[in-house]
Amino acid sequence: MNKVFSYADALIRKPFHYCPGCTHGTIHRLIAEVIDELGIRERVVGISPVGCAVFILDYLRCDMFQASHGRAPAVATGAKRCRPDLVVFTYQGDGDLAAIGTSEIVHAANRGERITVFFVNNAVYGMTGGQMAPTSVPGQRTTTTPHGRNTETDGYPVNMSEMLAALHTPAYIARVSMHAPKEIIAARHVVKKAFEHQLAGRCFSFVEFLSTCPTNWGMTPVESLRWLEKEMLPYFPLGEIKVPPADDTGGRMP
Amino acid sequence: MNKVFSYADALIRKPFHYCPGCTHGTIHRLIAEVIDELGIRERVVGISPVGCAVFILDYLRCDMFQASHGRAPAVATGAKRCRPDLVVFTYQGDGDLAAIGTSEIVHAANRGERITVFFVNNAVYGMTGGQMAPTSVPGQRTTTTPHGRNTETDGYPVNMSEMLAALHTPAYIARVSMHAPKEIIAARHVVKKAFEHQLAGRCFSFVEFLSTCPTNWGMTPVESLRWLEKEMLPYFPLGEIKVPPADDTGGRMP
Amino acid sequence: MSRIRIMTERCKGCETCNVACPVGILKMSESLNAQGYHYSMVDDPSRCLGCRLCAISCPDLAIEVFAEGAHYRFFAYESESR
Amino acid sequence: MSRIRIMTERCKGCETCNVACPVGILKMSESLNAQGYHYSMVDDPSRCLGCRLCAISCPDLAIEVFAEGAHYRFFAYESESR
Amino acid sequence: MKGNEAIAEAAIRAGCLHFFGYPITPQSEIPEYLSRRLPELGGCYVQSESEVATSHMIYGAAGVGTKVMTSSSSPGISLMAEGISYLAGAELPVVIVNIMRAGPGLGGILPAQSDYAQTTRGMAHGDFRLIALAPASVQEAVDLTILAFDLAEKYRTPVILAGDGVIGQMMEPVVLPEATVGPPLKADDWALTGCVGRKPRKVSSMFLDPDELNAHNFKLKARFAEIARNETRFEAYACDEPLDLLVTSFGISARICRSAVDAARSEGLKVGLFRPITISPFPMDALREIIGRSQRVLDVEMNTGQMLHDVEMAAQGRCPIDFFGRCGGLIPSAEGILEQIRASLAQLPKGGVP
Amino acid sequence: MKGNEAIAEAAIRAGCLHFFGYPITPQSEIPEYLSRRLPELGGCYVQSESEVATSHMIYGAAGVGTKVMTSSSSPGISLMAEGISYLAGAELPVVIVNIMRAGPGLGGILPAQSDYAQTTRGMAHGDFRLIALAPASVQEAVDLTILAFDLAEKYRTPVILAGDGVIGQMMEPVVLPEATVGPPLKADDWALTGCVGRKPRKVSSMFLDPDELNAHNFKLKARFAEIARNETRFEAYACDEPLDLLVTSFGISARICRSAVDAARSEGLKVGLFRPITISPFPMDALREIIGRSQRVLDVEMNTGQMLHDVEMAAQGRCPIDFFGRCGGLIPSAEGILEQIRASLAQLPKGGVP
Amino acid sequence: MMKPTTEILLAGFGGHGMLLSGRLLAQAAMEMGSQVSWLPAYGPEMRGGTANVAVCIARDQVGSPYVECPHILVAMNAPSFDKFAPKVKPDGLIVYNEGLVPNPKQRADCTALCVNAQEVAIAAGNIRAANLVMLGVLVGATELVSDDAVIAAIESEFAAKARFIPVNVAAYRAGVAHGKDGRCAQSA
Amino acid sequence: MMKPTTEILLAGFGGHGMLLSGRLLAQAAMEMGSQVSWLPAYGPEMRGGTANVAVCIARDQVGSPYVECPHILVAMNAPSFDKFAPKVKPDGLIVYNEGLVPNPKQRADCTALCVNAQEVAIAAGNIRAANLVMLGVLVGATELVSDDAVIAAIESEFAAKARFIPVNVAAYRAGVAHGKDGRCAQSA
Ligand SMILES: Cc1ncc(C[n+]2csc(CCOP(=O)(O)OP(=O)(O)O)c2C)c(N)n1
Ligand SMILES: Cc1ncc(C[n+]2csc(CCOP(=O)(O)OP(=O)(O)O)c2C)c(N)n1
Ligand code: SF4
Ligand code: SF4
Ligand code: SF4
Ligand code: SF4
Ligand code: SF4
């Protein structure tokens, strides 16, 4: 019999330290599979965030930076501007990208850095123990919203993909989810497209993953897949939010 | 004869230090006039930025903070949360608000702080001598874009109003211009509306002013009014970009 | 009957009022004020409409406008309530 | 003919594969693995479609899938070019 | 009570009902606790988007006359540097808690004392020094939190409570002040509260006239000198007689040293312990006096030797100084320190070691 | 050449073709100059959105093996604090120019030396010290810029060029190195360049194992000690004989002191000048030796007394130290310093003043 | 066994609940008028990895809250046993879980006590109460604190989830019985 | 007049171009083999306010580039004159613009030279070249640098806008003539 599904080469064969059911692992795998598929592992420099996914450093078989909390897009800018031949991506959580790193992501997008950003939105600060994130949904209980996120004092969840899509410069912005196999399959194609835009010299590609945090959501992994679908999708609709125009030849959009 | 146009009380009668033709002065005046008209001078706390308009500190007859570069919305958050009875506004340039202060403005907007933000977009870093701003237009020559802003390396101008309007929370976002008397008149009404939203307890109102910087644009004041109209308007369309729904009663939007 | 008063010493010679005046009665002085600027002057005061556009446009608050009796408002600037 | 292999020691017992399997042939073990988790097991291997959905959903890379000969692909996952 | 929670509750008892902060290990219990309590008490908890923003939120809060606190840990404190300089320049009373962890960079999340130099000397650009208090127990964390608010108000200055992961994470019984909520800030004569019936005010750190800024800086310097005169605090433990060895240490490591010193004294060794409570202003004179009657000094820190600099300054070369540092999250054990005490004593030319 | 432009051109001559920065007075000529020159030379100039971002852009740039520089002024440097700690922790060679202005807070934009303590001690959280070089002329700014790149590469550490508004704004003739563009960074053995034919690498400051982080910190400490042994630089001017008064000063104020010392010597006064060129590591031993043969010390700074701390450390209480500081944008004049020299000499118990 | 300060280290995996056992012990001692400290050693991961906690109980002041060489070790699993048993002070006590410590390397100079915590917990009603069994063994063997004080601490800890109180108390009592028994004890 | 270091302060309003005059002077001196420094005092405002620059010319090394008490003051307007004239060193030289300094408070111990810079500049072809007139007076009176060196500096400064060279040179030469003349000179 043939193996029809196995490890990606770009993944180091070391068990993930993530909590049971945490979809960070799935997202790592998708990225690794696409790196393999595109044959770019030796050109890739990845940038890990501060957040649970800081450990992606230890899981990918390619050159990796560890960036400070929120600043991965700035690190990516420095790396890519100096070595345009590299394929540069960041991997960031919602605290990292949508809170402390807001400036860096907005301006990397707006300058049109030729990088790819993977944004893992699990609606909570995972690593630090489950505080409210800017992407927490209304009513969501976290360790700093004991009675649920109150829109009167905390506002509504920030929708980074739409916000970045309101800028003129960036080439590709899409949102995918990890809550069901068919969404994971769709996500894989989106990851590939995002890298392909970078390889084609197009500026800034961005993929938002809706992801689970069973531990801090206080649910079983299967419950959290359901919760993601039911509670997060209404605030974070899936799909390609911005794509380069059909006649784009690789430079900026007109 | 009756005086039909004169100083606002909320303005200190001290000549502006701004360059000839700089429309910062006009914007100061509009704000002062509306403060007078609404009779709120003694409840107002204003927050000055770092930029040419840092000196608004010396021109308004109300309590004033000086905030660090870009952080005025955070200062406003601190002030308003602790003293909800105050009427709090920030006054910020494009370097201040659209570059270094991106995080602070996005999150003040997204938390729905009950403050009013006046954003003066003159497409350049005025105070520091004319470097490129995130809002500089393609081809615009500045001291750090000697051959004009190059969209291939610097991206397109960031459109803050549209970007913030992509968020769910903020109540009111509008863009006005200083390039002609009729626009100034329109701007005055918008300034008033913005304050009124705050007074009605609605969250976050935001007014973007297109403004001139004759000195750093290297033009006469009259030329710069024309340049604003011709070069900036295409990237920064005027109008109300986000308004509360008609049935809004003063709280959050639904 | 309307008239404007230009506070010459506040004027920075930007000419914004000159282009704002719908009847074109403003021009710049030959001589310099103490700040070293050519300042704005009214050429033909009798034609002033009292429309306030010059004052509204002046970035340096150098213009006041006066009008006789119940002044006809060409447009709303301040709220009527005032 | 298809079959899957669950690397029991990598399994963290999250049950994601259980709900992903379209034919419902996966279930959790009674006993614990060395990490202390109930692990996923195949209940009725003969019914496995080789659809890969379990493996695709597993966050911990604990499942490999094998198929006989030219495997019928239910959907595109990897690019065909590979 | 857990140290972090004790600090949070102490702040409330000191009258602080407004907190702005960003999550970071190992201090997250402080915001978590306050996010629950403050709204109940009519105050506010705001989770900021970053520590940069936090430092300016407390600037706004203090500027309108509010007792306010934030807390963070090492990397977060670095991000507040510019804001702290503004707070110092504008003379705003705020309390900033730093539950230190191991650096530099991301480092690790385990306890350390690696921000001593930053806290006491070079917190940010410009001429200013801050008050910094270093507790050695949960009870002292409570007492110093309350003192921090008092000093901030009295001298119109930011005050740093310099704890570490051990203080933050450990549980000990504590006695809290009786009052459930302390008094508000006295700021009638300078806060921005709307200019009803008075002239408008400014809160600003901008002085474009160099003479004014020069005078402002020397005023701040004089104020710090006054603080040094009035508020310097330290613990001199078993330091009454001439010593063969003086152990110097601050915060939690001093607490551990105390066990080691006890053990050493029970062996008959002439060993004392000097612990600055105000690590800034540093109790220079007091330490110098005790060093003056010590044969040798052993400085113990959970870093590579930062307070060491101040100890050397106090010693003025008058006696040899040994250093024992564990960092990166390692905590020196009383046993390890005792061993080091013996090693230091063994260096003494004559006597000292029985 | 204007100081800022000279620094910019010197960086190019040192082989730096990549610059990331955010505008701030009084250093804006550096980015302006480089925004023109670097693209011509095939390098890049990127205007960042903030100094926070800048410090991480240079982290990315250096991490892929690029010679890189940024420049800023005091408040902007504070915003880089966290980033600098990461750079230090990850051992990345970068050059950071600080054209200091008056603080704290917004302060003013005129020249000052008010970031000495920050630069030399407490730049950020965590255990690390940096190399900091303080030029006293435009020529020296050029030389030290080039040296900064060398030292950064040799010791894999960030290096601070600590200038001030005077150095940045003044014009003086300079001699530049012949090479138009210097060599690239040697980073073959650690940079992230894509893992072709080798194992993947990491650039990180994270060490979750406390033993590893402890070892890392002590390694960094040992490296700094090595730097102190090898690279400490100073100028001792007219210090050969025993002195009635030793003037200590750094950077531009030392240059002004030199005129005052010249004038004093021409009056027959026994006055010398000690100027650290590496303000970090500080030339402690050299200064201590000279103070050993001086009656009195006069420390002159454009702040309220920051290097003073190091001078006191060197003096170890052996002789009285006077301080003369002007700050907030005020520049001490040679005449003013001369007066102060006379006043200090007048304090001497006997002799010294003719 | 009571010293001026008694230093106890409780160690296990992240999910084992040793931090809670330690907290109950500290709480009980405090109620009985002792000075106590409770210091967890935490890791960056939310789950997995060893988690241990140092509890010091003193008549007067607790000196160092950090314990490298405890008087008493309570080890839930093999990694904890292997890491900390060698550090126990001479004449110390080691309580370990024989279910998860298959090959204990015994110390000649210490007393050892063992119990199959999971088994006892299952018998008491819930495998997850194994940490309370361990605590019970410790208290049964040392009488550091009174059963009443521990049970009061359990009741206040689970006040919000009262249905868990009985099984935890049962597990604790079962542990105490084992501890008093001194099962599998071997003295130096 | 040549000292080991000659310290010159050129002062005026922001738009007056005194910084440029100073730069040309420094450039010329440098070309002639002297050591020089040029240090502007800048303000936060883009326009308005006084703007002044210190130029030091030395045979060897320039000591302090910061000049509080200059040997020579070139004052374009009254505020500059009033602020700096009292600080000029005894036996110093003060060049001022009589057009904008209506009531000069003369120093008994200094030489004063005056010119109506704007008038002379208008005569030379452009009122904005008044700064060159002032420079010319200074050089004419002191011969600190040669005319050729100054003119070379002007030419390189305006290389990109060559059409401005003639008027600037003319204004400079007119200033030199006035300086040599010693018009309105009054010695101590
Ligand atoms: C400057 C700074 N502030 C705060 C922290 C603490 N911190 C570590 S991870 C994190 C947030 C993690 O949340 P997210 O980015 O959503 O990632 P997740 O763990 O949820 O994947 C925070 C606040 C830090 N390390 N540095
Ligand atoms: C942290 C920090 N960085 C940079 C500066 C320098 N700076 C002062 S004003 C300014 C930009 C001004 O531009 P803008 O905000 O557009 O205001 P404008 O002057 O154009 O009105 C900058 C970069 C500063 N003061 N502080
Ligand atoms: S805490 Fe949440 S995000 Fe982090 S590993 Fe666990 S489940 Fe995943
Ligand atoms: S520099 Fe520009 S923005 Fe600043 S005052 Fe002058 S014209 Fe206005
Ligand atoms: S009021 Fe109207 S008409 Fe009269 S001068 Fe002004 S703009 Fe012209
Ligand atoms: S708009 Fe005002 S400042 Fe400008 S020219 Fe007219 S009066 Fe003068
Ligand atoms: S391959 Fe498909 S059918 Fe087979 S076990 Fe997995 S999910 Fe079920």
Ligand code: SF4
């Ligand atoms: S999805 Fe993977 S980890 Fe989860 S139960 Fe199935 S095999 Fe185990």
Ligand SMILES: [Mg+2]
């Ligand atoms: Mg998250």
Ligand SMILES: [Mg+2]
């Ligand atoms: Mg601007």
